[in-house]
Amino acid sequence: MSHTDTDDRAHADVAPGDEYPHEEFGAGLRSYLIGLALATLLTAASFWVAQTKVMWAPAIPVALLTFAIAQMGVHLVFFLHLTSGPDNTNNIMALAFGVLIVFLLFGGSVWIMHHMNYNMMAPVEGGVRMPLQKGVPLQPEPQKGVPMQHGGGGHH
Amino acid sequence: MSSSAAMPGAVPGVVPMRRDPNHLGHHAAGEGETRAPGRGIGGPAPKRIVVGYGFWIFLLSDIVMFAAFFAAFAVLQGGTAGGPTGAELFDLTNVAIETGLLLLSSFACGIATLALNARRPLAFQAAMAVTFLFGAGFLALELREFTDLVARDAGPTRSAFLSAFFTVVGCHGLHVTAGLLWLLTMMAQVLAKGFRPDILRRVMCFSLFWHALDIVWVAVFTVVYLMGAAT
Incomplete structure (x- = not known):
């Protein structure tokens, strides 16, 4: 065989979590230290943002989600050693599919249930005003001057 | 050729x-x-890559399961049934300590992997012991929080919000418990059987599992605690 062992490794896959070449202790430690520092920083930022009064309140969930996604990325890169290299293609593609399913499952549920909650809200006190479809009157507008038959119009 | x-x-x-x-x-x-x-x-x-990839697929499916629980929590968050809300119940200092413990545990697990690759048994056992201690500390804090909530009449039967809360956080806690048992098994197997290829594969899968649990915890403290305490 003319090919060497390193030739094989250069084109082969890498198991998830493995990082080659990190046979030496020190080189591998560096990646974990960077990861620990970044994760600590992002965690501290998350807890600070959640409790601070400085930030505009509606921006806080957006900031929290941003920090969380960033921290997951830090964990994936520095602890699980995922790279964009060709030896990691399979690992990345599996992860991408997982992320797609998570996004559909979580985002879809929240989106659908939010709209359902909105549509099934209890009727407003003193009148039926269901926000179903715009432009389709559920009941005719009460005529001016004509007394209400069943006391349904509290919005005069 | x-x-x-x-x-x-x-x-x-x-x-x-x-x-x-x-x-x-x-x-x-x-x-x-x-x-x-x-x-x-x-x-x-090689078998190491096949095993690692298969376990990676399992972890992703586990994360999909967690995503379903997260979706349930996000939907049921407002369903407090007149009971206590997240803002009244959650102790964010406790959550911050838990987060720190789990992060350090994940870091120590990385050190254990490095020691394993360098074939240093003593360093491996020490790093795994540290991993276990931080993980056990996390679990102790979580159990204390759970018993405290149940004692304050805020158990999983109180409201839909609390059912979803105990499901998400409890499921993660169960994973941590299983991981701690697995960790002890790995320490014993490396001690008894040495750095055999099959043992190395098992430790690789364990470290993947442990790091993945920390990733899930990032989602837990963000979605459940920090965003839950805000509303």
């Missing part, structure tokens, strides 16, 4: 070597066929 492309007098117009016309992937640089394992003519991939 002689390449007919370099032969003098080759018939023009005849492409001797089968190449990817789109120059994608591993043949992008035009290096031709590779004999690397797991690449067609290279034969099957």
